[in-house]
Amino acid sequence: MQKEEAKINCTIFQKQEPVIKDITDKINKAKNVQGKARFAEELQKEVNVLLSCSDHDTKKVDCMNCHTIAKLRVKTADLIIKAKKLT
Numbered sequence: 094m095q096k097e098e099a100k101i102n103c104t105i106f107q108k109q110e111p112v113i114k115d116i117t118d119k120i121n122k123a124k125n126v127q128g129k130a131r132f133a134e135e136l137q138k139e140v141n142v143l144l145s146c147s148d149h150d151t152k153k154v155d156c157m158n159c160h161t162i163a164k165l166r167v168k169t170a171d172l173i174i175k176a177k178k179l180t
Contacts, residue, residue: 105148106155106159120136127177136170137170141167143159143162
């Protein structure tokens with residue numbers, strides 16, 4: 094099955110997406126929770142760039158999609174960081 098690339102028409106999203114995907118790959122490859130949590134903190138910082146976008150327009154579908162994806166990524170990073178605290 095082939096992955097579909099994100100088709101959000103936004104220069105900020107297009108710039109951040111490869112950085113975020115790289116960090117996500119590092120999270121997936123990390124051997125322990127501590128390593129995953131370290132990358133999850135990086136992920137939060139990069140995703141916050143999208144959530145604090147000065148060009149955000151609540152009426153644009155691309156902006157709504159970007160924020161939805163970003164919020165899911167923040168929740169994922171939060172869960173990983175909380176898992177570290179449990180170990």
